[in-house]
Structure formats: C-alpha cells, structure tokens
Amino acid sequence: MAFQFNPMTIGITDLRDIVDTAAAYGIKPNPKVAHGIQLYETLHPRVTTVPAVTLLDLTEDEAIEHAFAIARSKATFMPGQPAVGVAVSTLQDQAVRETWEILAADTDRIIQELRPTFDAAAGQVHAAVEAGIRPHSTAQDVLDLEDATAAALWNDLNTHVRALERIKNLRVKMSTKLGLPPQAFYNGDVITDYTACFADPDTGIKAGAIFAYANNAIGRKTFTEPRQEWLALAAATKGKMQLN
Structure with a gap:
C-alpha cells in the first residue's frame, strides 16, 4: 500500500518539527x-x-x-x-x-545534507567498538582495558549518541509522516523496522536486529539505553553504519 497523506495523523506540528530539526543542522527548507x-x-x-x-x-x-x-x-x-x-x-x-x-519530495536532499553529521558521530561510535567498548560495557569495564584512547572515547560517547539519536528521530519521522521507505502497514497500523535506515545495505544485517518500532513505540529488545543500540549497530555493521 502506497503511503498517503492523512490529515488525521499528519499536522502542521509534524511538518514544523521536521523543518526545525533539519534547520538545527543547517539544512534550509x-x-x-x-x-x-x-x-x-x-x-x-x-x-x-x-x-x-x-x-x-x-x-x-x-x-x-x-x-x-x-x-x-x-x-x-x-x-x-x-x-x-x-x-x-x-x-x-x-x-x-x-x-x-x-x-x-525533498527527503533525499535532507538525508544527503544530514550524512556528514551522522558520519562524524557514527565514526566515533565505530572507534569505540574498535577500542573494545561493547554494548553492555560499564565504566569499570573501560577502565579495565587500561587504554587511554578507549577511556577518551567512552567519555565522549554519550555526546555522539545524542547526535545520532536526534538524527534517528528525524529519520523515523520522515518515514512515519512523510512516507520515506521503509514503510509498512498492518491492519492500518504502522509496523516498521528502521535498522536499514542506519546500515550499509551490503552488510547484510538482519531486519530488526537493532532498531525495531511498533506503532512508533521503541522496541529496545535486549538494550535499555540508546548508547547500547548504537554500539551494537556499530559492531554488527563492522564500521559501515550509514544514513539511508
């Protein structure tokens, strides 16, 4: 079923939120x-x-x-x-x-202009994984690595995760409100897996492996924090996180 405009679920507030969030990254509407x-x-x-x-x-x-x-x-x-x-x-x-x-009709341009910010933050998460930081790592685990680089990456990790979360929320809204794929329907409700939005298709990562949403509610699976999700995705994609 093709995505259609629904005035009952899409309002001026949704459009303004997308425009304002994109504008925060210097993307002019x-x-x-x-x-x-x-x-x-x-x-x-x-x-x-x-x-x-x-x-x-x-x-x-x-x-x-x-x-x-x-x-x-x-x-x-x-x-x-x-x-x-x-x-x-x-x-x-x-x-x-x-x-x-x-x-x-302007989603491709917005995605393209968001990519440099996404890539910069994703690169730091990939570096954290390469330094030995895992989804369930604690501060003590990082200290036990006895690696100054890992410690520095850990200290900055939440800053980069917050940047990725803001982009993720915007990207998801572009699917739920603007119809940008992936978009699926089941009995009138939106049931969509968004993992593919953030991974290079060539990685072959399984759908729903990291980010799974149902009716716009986040399904965290085994993860309780956004930091864990992004570290898991970085590990699964082996350095190939990508904004799609």
Missing part, C-alpha cells in the same frame, strides 16, 4: 515549505482583539479585509461556525497538504 507553514500560521485564528477603525475612512477593499480579520479572530472551527471559519479551516488544511507534498 524548500522556500515553499517555509511559506506553507507561515501561511498556516497567518490563517490561524487570533485571540487578540482586532483594532477598532473608523469604517468610513476605509476603502472598499480595506473594509472587506477588516471584516475578514474580525471574523477570523472569532472563528472557533466548531459546529455552527460562521462561513469564514469554514473557509479558513479549509485553507489551513490545504496549506498542510501542499506543504507536506513539497517536503515529502
């Missing part, structure tokens, strides 16, 4: 995506009072705009709402759909 989000906000009802005017001082166009501003500020989008409320709500829905279409 398509101008139309930014414009779509801004249009939605512009159309949103305001709780503030519309300034009073002397009506006879307005042109016909200004009077119509003022009337629209008043109606827009009072629209509640509830049954029985005024016609302008229906119009605003319809336009907002259209803004979300059109913004979603453009953002969904």
